[in-house]
Amino acid sequence: MTEGRGAISRRNLLKSGAAGAAVAGSIGPGGVALAQAEAEMPPHARVNVKVNGADHSLDLDTRTTLLDALREHLKLTGTKKGCDHGQCGACTVIVDGRRINSCLTLAVMHEGAAVTTIEGLGTPDNLHPMQAAFVKHDGYQCGYCTPGQICSAVAVIEEIRAGIPSHVTQDIAGKPPLTTLEMRERMSGNICRCGAYSNIAEAMAEVAGVKA
Numbered sequence: 001m002t003e004g005r006g007a008i009s010r011r012n013l014l015k016s017g018a019a020g021a022a023v024a025g026s027i028g029p030g031g032v033a034l035a036q037a038e039a040e041m042p043p044h045a046r047v048n049v050k051v052n053g054a055d056h057s058l059d060l061d062t063r064t065t066l067l068d069a070l071r072e073h074l075k076l077t078g079t080k081k082g083c084d085h086g087q088c089g090a091c092t093v094i095v096d097g098r099r100i101n102s103c104l105t106l107a108v109m110h111e112g113a114a115v116t117t118i119e120g121l122g123t124p125d126n127l128h129p130m131q132a133a134f135v136k137h138d139g140y141q142c143g144y145c146t147p148g149q150i151c152s153a154v155a156v157i158e159e160i161r162a163g164i165p166s167h168v169t170q171d172i173a174g175k176p177p178l179t180t181l182e183m184r185e186r187m188s189g190n191i192c193r194c195g196a197y198s199n200i201a202e203a204m205a206e207v208a209g210v211k212a
Contacts, residue, residue, distance in 0.1 A: 049110055092147075093115055093117050137203040168185045
């Protein structure tokens with residue numbers, strides 16, 4: 001079917017309508033509001049934390065996790081990003097004496113907190129006893145999970161000594177015994193893809209002063 005001179009085909013009509021709608025949306029009130037929203041910076045907050053004994057004041061997007069604040073803003077890349085879902089423990093750090101998965105917590109939640117990462121436990125020339133024990137017992141293979149493993153291991157021994165029970169503590173009213181069973185249970189949230197669990201247990205037993 002031919003169209004008369006000056007007639008607009010259905011296809012061209014739809015094209016012109018879509019183009020007009022796009023232009024109207026981009027310059028109309030709704031389009032302006034959308035452009036302004038996209039241009040706005042996300043909410044930021046000043047977060048003051050003490051990391052490995054040093055004070056830091058960070059201007060952070062309020063959605064920033066503690067893990068990303070440590071790695072991206074403070075360049076402390078010893079703490080690893082593994083699953084990013086709190087399931088592997090590679091991101092474990094010690095906050096105010098307690099071990100946490102830093103990928104699951106926002107940095108703004110830790111205003112004024114004292115954070116210890118693997119870099120704060122020891123140095124190549126002066127290893128923390130747990131670091132030295134991991135080396136001695138080969139408690140790592142690829143090494144990716146090792147920083148989280150060591151931070152967790154240090155905190156686990158302190159948890160037991162502080163009398164905090166676990167799922168395998170038989171008498172929760174009493175002080176839990178410092179045994180490999182207790183330590184293994186508490187370390188279950190730290191996954192080693194290389195399977196160096198027995199070596200890790202031996203390293204922890206040495207530091208704790210118990211029989212592996």
